[in-house]
Each structure stands twice: as C-alpha cells, then as structure tokens.
Amino acid sequence: MQGPLGLYNYWIVIVLMMTGFYIVIARPNLIKKIVGLFVFQTSVFIFFITMAKVEDGTAPIIQEGVNLYSNPLPHVLILTAIVVSLATTALGLALVVRIRESYGTINEDDIHVQDEAS
Amino acid sequence: MLTENLVALQVVVPLIFAPVCLLLGKSRHAWACALTVSWLALGIATLLVTRVATIGTQSYAIGAWAAPIGIEYRVDMAGALIIFIIAAIGAMVMSYARRSIEHEIAAENSGYFYACYLLCLTGLLGIAATGDAFNMFVFLEISSLSSYVLISLGTTRRALTAAFQYLVMGTIGATFILIGVGMLYMMTGTLNMMDLAQRLPGVDDTRTIRVAFAFVTIGVSIKLALFPLHLWLPNAYTFAPSVVSAFVAATATKVGIYVLLRFFFTVFGIHFSFVAMHVGEILMVLAVVAMLVASLVAIFQDNIKRMLAYSSVAQIGYMILGISLATSAGVTAGMIHLFNHALIKCALFLCMGNIFLRLGSVELHDLRGLAQQMPWTMAVFVIGGLSLIGVPLTSGFISKWYLVSAVLDAGLWPLAVLILLASLFALIYIGRVVEAAYFSKPDPTAKKVREAPASMLIPAWLLIGANLYIGVDASLLAGIARQGADILIGAGVP
Numbered sequence: 001m002q003g004p005l006g007l008y009n010y011w012i013v014i015v016l017m018m019t020g021f022y023i024v025i026a027r028p029n030l031i032k033k034i035v036g037l038f039v040f041q042t043s044v045f046i047f048f049i050t051m052a053k054v055e056d057g058t059a060p061i062i063q064e065g066v067n068l069y070s071n072p073l074p075h076v077l078i079l080t081a082i083v084v085s086l087a088t089t090a091l092g093l094a095l096v097v098r099i100r101e102s103y104g105t106i107n108e109d110d111i112h113v114q115d116e117a118s
Numbered sequence: 119m120l121t122e123n124l125v126a127l128q129v130v131v132p133l134i135f136a137p138v139c140l141l142l143g144k145s146r147h148a149w150a151c152a153l154t155v156s157w158l159a160l161g162i163a164t165l166l167v168t169r170v171a172t173i174g175t176q177s178y179a180i181g182a183w184a185a186p187i188g189i190e191y192r193v194d195m196a197g198a199l200i201i202f203i204i205a206a207i208g209a210m211v212m213s214y215a216r217r218s219i220e221h222e223i224a225a226e227n228s229g230y231f232y233a234c235y236l237l238c239l240t241g242l243l244g245i246a247a248t249g250d251a252f253n254m255f256v257f258l259e260i261s262s263l264s265s266y267v268l269i270s271l272g273t274t275r276r277a278l279t280a281a282f283q284y285l286v287m288g289t290i291g292a293t294f295i296l297i298g299v300g301m302l303y304m305m306t307g308t309l310n311m312m313d314l315a316q317r318l319p320g321v322d323d324t325r326t327i328r329v330a331f332a333f334v335t336i337g338v339s340i341k342l343a344l345f346p347l348h349l350w351l352p353n354a355y356t357f358a359p360s361v362v363s364a365f366v367a368a369t370a371t372k373v374g375i376y377v378l379l380r381f382f383f384t385v386f387g388i389h390f391s392f393v394a395m396h397v398g399e400i401l402m403v404l405a406v407v408a409m410l411v412a413s414l415v416a417i418f419q420d421n422i423k424r425m426l427a428y429s430s431v432a433q434i435g436y437m438i439l440g441i442s443l444a445t446s447a448g449v450t451a452g453m454i455h456l457f458n459h460a461l462i463k464c465a466l467f468l469c470m471g472n473i474f475l476r477l478g479s480v481e482l483h484d485l486r487g488l489a490q491q492m493p494w495t496m497a498v499f500v501i502g503g504l505s506l507i508g509v510p511l512t513s514g515f516i517s518k519w520y521l522v523s524a525v526l527d528a529g530l531w532p533l534a535v536l537i538l539l540a541s542l543f544a545l546i547y548i549g550r551v552v553e554a555a556y557f558s559k560p561d562p563t564a565k566k567v568r569e570a571p572a573s574m575l576i577p578a579w580l581l582i583g584a585n586l587y588i589g590v591d592a593s594l595l596a597g598i599a600r601q602g603a604d605i606l607i608g609a610g611v612p
Binding site for chain 2: 021024030033037040041044047048051073074077080081084087088091092095096098099102103111115
C-alpha cells in the first residue's frame with residue numbers, strides 16, 4: 001500500500017500520542033491525567049513494535065525453510081519500557097490516593113484553590 | 119580482578135543493597151546500611167577516577183557479551199567526574215541524614231526511604247556509567263521514579279502534588295527520549311553509543327534523525343529543568359524532605375546535563391548538533407534567559423528553599439551557556455560549574471535542613487537574628503552563598519572565571535556582562551537572607567533554638583571545605599574537566 005496511508009501504523013501512533021498528550025494537559029482530573037500519560041506511553045510502544053515488522057517476515061523463531069524474520073529486539077526493549085510505564089502508572093495512582101486522602105479531592109483546580117488558601 | 123570490574127560494581131552495589139534496606143525496615147540498621155553503601159560507592163568512584171586517569175577509558179561488557187551486541191558500560195573522564203561527584207554527594211548526604219530523617223519522616227517509612235535513596239543512587243550512577251542509549255533511558259527512569267517517591271515523603275501535603283507534577287513532566291520527558299532513541303535505532307540498527315556515533319554520519323541528513331535529535335533534546339531539557347521547562351523544579355525542591363532536596367538538587371539535574379553532553383557530542387557529533395541543527399544558538403538564548411529571569415524571581419521568594427530552587431534553575435543556565443559555546447573552553451567551564459554547583463547547593467540545602475530541624479520553618483521572617491543562635495549553620499550559608507555569587511577564594515569564582523573567559527574567547531563580550539549581572543542578582547537574594555539572620559533584631563516572642571547537632575554540621579562543613587579548597591587550588595578539577603571536555607569534543611584521544 002502506497003500513498004499517505006501507506007504507513008498507516010505511524011498515523012495510529014500519532015493520533016494515540018496526541019490524544020494522550022491532550023488528556024494530560026487539558027484534564028484537571030488527576031486519574032484522567034495518569035490514564036492520558038499511559039495512552040501517550042503506549043503509543044510509543046506501538047511505534048517500536050510496528051517498526052520491527054519486516055515485510056513477509058515471520059515470528060523470530062528458527063525454523064526449517066524460513067529465512068526471513070521480523071526483528072525481535074524492539075519487542076524486548078518495549079518489554080522493559082512497559083515495566084517502566086507500569087511502575088510509573090502505579091506510582092502515579094498511589095500518589096493520587098494519597099492526594100485524595102489529604103485534600104479530599106482529585107481535581108487539580110480544587111487542589112490549587114486549597115493550596116492558595118493555606 | 120576486582121579493579122577490572124569497578125565499572126559494574128559502581129552500579130550493582132547500591133542496587134543489591136536497596137532491598138536489604140527495605141528488609142531492615144524501620145530500625146537504625148537501614149540507615150547504617152545506606153551509609154555504608156554510600157561510602158563504598160564513593161570508594162569505588164575514587165578508584166575508578168584514578169584508574170581512568172592513569173589507564174584511560176574503562177569499558178565493561180555486561181554478561182561478557184561484547185559491544186555492540188551486548189550492553190557496554192563505558193566510563194571516560196567526563197563520566198568519571200560525574201560518577202565521583204554523585205558518589206561524594208551521596209556519602210555526605212547519608213552521613214547527615216539520620217537526625218534529619220528521624221525528624222521529618224515517620225519511623226515506619228524510613229526503611230522505604232533508604233531503599234528508594236539507594237535506587238536513586240543506582241540510577242544516577244548508572245546513567246553516567248552506561249554506554250548504551252536504551253540502557254540510559256532505563257537508568258533515567260530508575261532514578262526518576264525513586265526521586266518521585268523521595269519527594270512525596272515531604273512533611274506537608276503539598277509534597278504530594280509537587281511529586282505528582284514532577285511525575286507527569288518527568289514521564290513526558292522520558293517518553294520523548296524513548297521516541298528519539300527508537301528513531302535512532304530505526305535508522306542505524308544499533309543502540310550502543312560509540313556504534314551510533316560511527317553509523318549516524320551516513321544517515322544524518324534525513325528527517326528521521328533530525329526529529330530524533332529534537333525529541334531527545336526536549337526530553338532531556340525537561341529532565342534537567344532548562345528554562346522554560348523548569349516548572350516542576352521549584353515545588354519539588356521546596357516541599358521535599360531536607361535531605362532529599364540536598365541530594366536531588368546536587369545530582370539529578372547534573373546528570374541530566376551529562377546526558378545532554380553525551381547525546382550532543384558523542385552520539386550525534388558536534389558537527390550535526392551545532393552546525394546542522396543550530397542547537398547552540400537556541401540553548402544560548404534559553405540559558406541567558408534562565409540566568410536572568412530565575413535569579414530575578416529568586417529575589418522575591420520568602421521561602422528560602424524555594425529561593426534556592428530558583429537559584430538552581432539560574433545556575434543550570436550557566437552550565438548550559440558553557441556547553442552552548444561548543445568549544446573546549448566552554449564545555450570545560452560547564453563541567454567545572456556542574457561540579458562546583460553540586461558542592462554549593464548541597465551545602466546550602468543541608469544548611470536549610472539544620473534550620474528546619476531546630477526552627478521548624480525556612481521562611482525568611484522566621485530567620486531573623488538566627489546567626490546568634492546557630493552561628494555554625496549560618497556560617498555555612500554565608501560561605502556557600504558567597505560561592506554562589508562568585509567571590510574570589512570560593513569555587514564559584516573558579517566557575518565564573520572559566521565561564522567568562524570561555525565566553526570572551528568566543529568573542530561574545532555582551533554575554534560576559536549578562537553573567538556578571540546575574541551574579542549581582544545572586545548577591546541580592548543571598549544578601550536578603552544574610553541581612554535577616556545577622557543584622558535583624560530577633561522577634562522577642564520567637565523561641566530560642568540551639569545549634570544543630572555535630573552529625574549534621576560536619577558533612578555541611580566538609581562540603582564547604584571542599585568548596586574553599588577548589589577556590590584556592592582548582593588545578594586538579596580543571597585538569598580533569600578539561601580532559602573530559604576534550605574527549606567529548608573529540609580533540610583528545612578517545
């Protein structure tokens with residue numbers, strides 16, 4: 001497939017990335033921010049994984065009669081990056097729990113008002 | 119042989135002992151463990167610097183997989199200098215930490231605190247030791263994730279929101295770096311930095327590589343709090359526990375600058391970064407604005423920790439200014455200031471920890487007349503402050519001297535004037551604190567406080583001692599920084 005849709009995987013990555021980024025910036029709800037951050041990171045994982053695909057290549061397992069494989073390295077890298085992203089999300093949500101305990105809200109604007117008042 | 123494994127030990131030792139700290143829990147043994155490991159790391163770093171200086175760049179293949187297939191750890195003079203200052207700050211901060219942590223962090227959390235501290239140390243040392251671009255991203259995230267936790271342990275609830283804000287911005291920065299590294303891999307098929315440096319010139323006239331450069335530059339700039347991407351920094355440093363402010367202020371942003379140096383000079387190469395992409399001009403403008411605006415903002419802060427945080431943003435401007443010249447003298451000046459500023463800021467934040475322990479506040483108006491009650495602590499602040507301004511016989515003067523001469527060498531004398539102007543601002547904000555502590559009448563209703571305990575004074579004075587020593591005899595530091603800069607720029611033998 002050629003033309004502007006030829007690299008459709010990159011279009012998906014860009015749409016996902018901008019969606020996530022927009023949520024992080026625009027939403028005052030802290031949990032939605034974390035979810036947006038997660039979508040943002042996931043788009044990068046898709047970017048890595050799709051770039052590993054070799055046309056007509058199969059899964060990288062040695063087999064009789066097959067000599068064209070997809071590149072397995074980006075998959076492994078992304079396995080590490082997923083762990084990092086998981087830790088970030090877990091830590092972010094844990095912080096939101098603590099913020100809710102001490103402020104009674106998870107809305108960024110309300111928190112800001114309370115901080116200004118104190 | 120042990121000496122050949124120093125590079126790996128530097129990173130692995132704190133990593134292994136982090137869970138041990140967790141198991142030791144709330145007992146004082148957790149602190150003893152973290153302290154021992156910090157001094158051990160400093161010992162290893164000292165051996166490593168000597169070895170790099172005598173034998174040359176150290177390379178270590180993890181798991182005996184040779185580069186570029188395996189992950190290579192590679193420490194040259196620039197990396198060794200960063201490793202040494204991180205380990206030295208770590209050892210000083212841990213020697214100081216016990217009383218301050220007992221005061222500021224609940225006992226049941228102290229095991230977690232020391233474990234996170236060691237993980238943060240691992241990440242920071244790893245960044246400086248690794249020679250692999252993806253590995254650098256992983257270490258960056260290890261250090262960042264643990265520093266979010268450390269910051270959230272602050273005494274007020276605002277520490278939580280500060281940590282959250284840092285988490286969001288830090289993660290965006292890290293993800294940008296990941297995108298950049300991915301694009302580099304896409305074009306070259308390698309992640310090893312030396313290998314990247316060899317393969318990039320063939321493909322660097324493509325949009326992918328230019329975009330990768332932009333992503334990496336912006337991502338790292340968020341991590342090192344380059345103006346205007348510094349918004350996470352003031353809150354994080356203000357509301358973190360005193361020990362954490364001192365440790366993070368002295369190390370995290372410095373490592374960010376090291377990452378920037380590595381990518382600009384080693385990976386992309388000086389020609390691509392500064393001639394093809396014109397990053398020097400952009401950084402120079404941002405650095406000068408950071409110097410002036412952040413110093414000006416610092417003057418109007420009443421919380422002294424926040425004032426020091428803004429001063430950090432300004433000082434990062436000085437370092438970036440040196441780097442943006444892309445000359446041997448400029449990068450040397452940047453690295454010297456990086457080293458000196460770590461010493462200065464760590465001592466000043468430790469000083470704030472002493473004051474917070476006794477006074478329970480670091481607001482300017484609570485400090486009136488404090489010099490009579492805490493003379494040793496305030497003396498640290500005065501000498502550290504003078505060094506920040508750049509008075510002769512302090513290390514700050516050496517930094518400014520090298521920076522101004524580098525700027526003049528490049529024929530940019532208006533910048534030299536602006537550097538002096540920013541120093542003048544520093545004089546004002548340090549002067550406000552000194553005026554309050556030494557020349558104001560104490561509030562008669564204020565409670566009387568004692569001097570901080572010796573265990574907290576000695577580390578701060580050791581840092582000040584090192585600061586004054588460099589102020590008098592900087593030949594050793596300048597020699598190492600010059601070697602590091604020459605390796606980065608490519609003038610020296612790799």
